[in-house]
Amino acid sequence: MNLFDSFQIRDLSFRNRIVVSPMCEYSSEDGFANDWHLVHLGSRAVGGAGTVLTEATAVLAEGRISPSDLGIWKDDHIENLTRIARFLRQHGAIPGTQLAHAGFKASTDVPWRHQGKPVSIAEGGWRPIYSSTAKGFTPESIQPQALTVEGIAGVIEAFRLAARRSLDAGFELVEIHGAHGYLIHQFLSPLVNTRTDRYGGTFENRTRILREIVESVRRAWPERLPLWLRISAADWTEGGWTIEDSIALARQVKPLGVDLIDASSGGIVPHAKIPVGPGYQTPFAERIRKEAGILTGAVGMITSPEQAQQIIGTGQADVVLLARELLRDPYWPLRAARALHKEITWPKQYERARI
Numbered sequence: 001m002n003l004f005d006s007f008q009i010r011d012l013s014f015r016n017r018i019v020v021s022p023m024c025e026y027s028s029e030d031g032f033a034n035d036w037h038l039v040h041l042g043s044r045a046v047g048g049a050g051t052v053l054t055e056a057t058a059v060l061a062e063g064r065i066s067p068s069d070l071g072i073w074k075d076d077h078i079e080n081l082t083r084i085a086r087f088l089r090q091h092g093a094i095p096g097t098q099l100a101h102a103g104f105k106a107s108t109d110v111p112w113r114h115q116g117k118p119v120s121i122a123e124g125g126w127r128p129i130y131s132s133t134a135k136g137f138t139p140e141s142i143q144p145q146a147l148t149v150e151g152i153a154g155v156i157e158a159f160r161l162a163a164r165r166s167l168d169a170g171f172e173l174v175e176i177h178g179a180h181g182y183l184i185h186q187f188l189s190p191l192v193n194t195r196t197d198r199y200g201g202t203f204e205n206r207t208r209i210l211r212e213i214v215e216s217v218r219r220a221w222p223e224r225l226p227l228w229l230r231i232s233a234a235d236w237t238e239g240g241w242t243i244e245d246s247i248a249l250a251r252q253v254k255p256l257g258v259d260l261i262d263a264s265s266g267g268i269v270p271h272a273k274i275p276v277g278p279g280y281q282t283p284f285a286e287r288i289r290k291e292a293g294i295l296t297g298a299v300g301m302i303t304s305p306e307q308a309q310q311i312i313g314t315g316q317a318d319v320v321l322l323a324r325e326l327l328r329d330p331y332w333p334l335r336a337a338r339a340l341h342k343e344i345t346w347p348k349q350y351e352r353a354r355i
């Protein structure tokens, strides 16, 4: 396998294995996409990425991380997203969206003000916020309410409706955000989920909400289109979620219609010691791929064309997701192709810069 090989999942052809990793832009009002999102996501499609994923897009208003998050909790959001999905498609990229609920990390501030700090209602924040239990991320965080079984059903239905709206907007790929300490992860991880009902306790119970969300999304999301799942493959904390749990989860969700596991990590507790370094999460993608027999995505400090090619070429993962490197350079895929001596199609408007 090569970085610039095209490939297929279900009925969809991807032009290469480079994915724009979801990145919150904190630039929406009332969840609406705007010119910023069009230009930001659009330039990365022009830059040659095979797939462009939106930032974490809230399935419920109360599930936004900050008041400025992108959302898809109402039909009114569809129109602006349609323009973006169409532009990405016109420029050869698969338009994808990441569906999310922040759980106990909701109603917090944008990074350029007081990142992670609660936002008051006067400043556009909201209460209550919800999690699997009534314990907050930190003692200083807003303390959440534990979702009732009816509340859980509401979240599962919100994911289905969001998937239907994503389809209406022209997206061709949905990624469920089950990572980084947000709501789904707050159910998966034993560090947070101490519920005693059918949504807590055993591995089977802690993973139930995710299986139900996958089934619910699949009811709205056509068979012909791919569904991806981002997880934190490990909590990096004693007593937390492990890579073995991730492999077991991947085996469970594959028959439910998940095509690819995007293997990130961490985020459920503030004190985890994460050995951040080049490609530090890639071994998770490799193990899940080999041991669960499912496609995987590697993410985390992938920055050079040679490194990305090596991950794909040695079969550690099926796609690479890049975040910060694609903020530094939206044309990274065009440059990577040159560095790896691959002939790819440039946007015709930019042809004169090719040689």
Ligand SMILES: Cc1cc2nc3c(=O)[nH]c(=O)nc-3n(C[C@H](O)[C@H](O)[C@H](O)COP(=O)(O)O)c2cc1C
Pocket: 021, 022, 023, 024, 025, 055, 056, 098, 177, 179, 180, 230, 264, 299, 300, 301, 302, 321, 322, 323, 324, 325
């Ligand atoms: C500005 C910014 C916003 C991010 N927002 C999201 C997000 O909305 N959803 C998500 O799953 N990860 C998010 N991430 C994490 C990235 O997708 C990625 O997993 C992480 O940055 C590691 O990749 P990198 O080393 O290539 O940056 C964000 C990262 C950055 C830098």
